[in-house]
Amino acid sequence: MTVDFANPESVRAWLAGVLESFSCQTGTLHRADGEWLDLVVQIGVPDFLLPKIARIPFGKGIAGVAAERREPVELCNLQENLGGVARPDARETKVSGSLAVPVLSADGALVLGTLGIGMQVPHDFTEEEKSRLSGIAADIGKTWSGS
Structure with missing residues (x-):
């Protein structure tokens, strides 16, 4: 599916397809701005948590750690395992299994953002x-990289 990142509905439809392919209920896409991640689109995150995930510093939370480490970060049970990676508010999402991966530039030199998915089990x-x-x-x- 071709995604028009200038069109929020196109990005939302794309993310819904990604979630469906992984049988997940929540998803986020953040774009990097220096050492910060700005939310581009989300599905399934409770409204009261949106201010907390709208802008995330590298190194904080699952998305921030994935950006900082430049590698996938996974938690099997977010409801129990906060081990310093997930923020305590993450429990409020009611998500258990979660995975965040960095979005890297085409040459791999820059962190451009993160993509995260989560399921309720x-x-x-x-x-x-x-x-x-x-790969996604x-x-x-x-x-x-081309924009």
């Missing part, structure tokens, strides 16, 4: 699932 994402989501993020990186 505990889930260990397989290497294939991590690779698939990273790489496609975004190619698009954003």
Whole structure:
């Protein structure tokens, strides 16, 4: 599916398709602005949490850590495992299994954002699932690198 990142409805429809393909209920796409991540689109995040995820510093929360480390970050059960990666407010999403991957520039030199998905049951994402989501993020990186 071709995504028009200038059209919020196109991005929302694309994210809904990504969530469906992973059987997930929540998803976020953030775009980097320096050492910060700005929310582009979300599905399934409770309204009261939107101010907390609208702008995330690198290194904070699952998305921020994925951006900082430049690698996938996963939590099997967000409701129990906060281990310093997820913020305590993350429990309010009612999401258990979650995965965030960095969106890198086409040459891999820059972090352009993050893509995150979550499901309402505990889930260990397989290497294939991590690779698939990273591939989707790489496609975004190619698009954003050219913009």
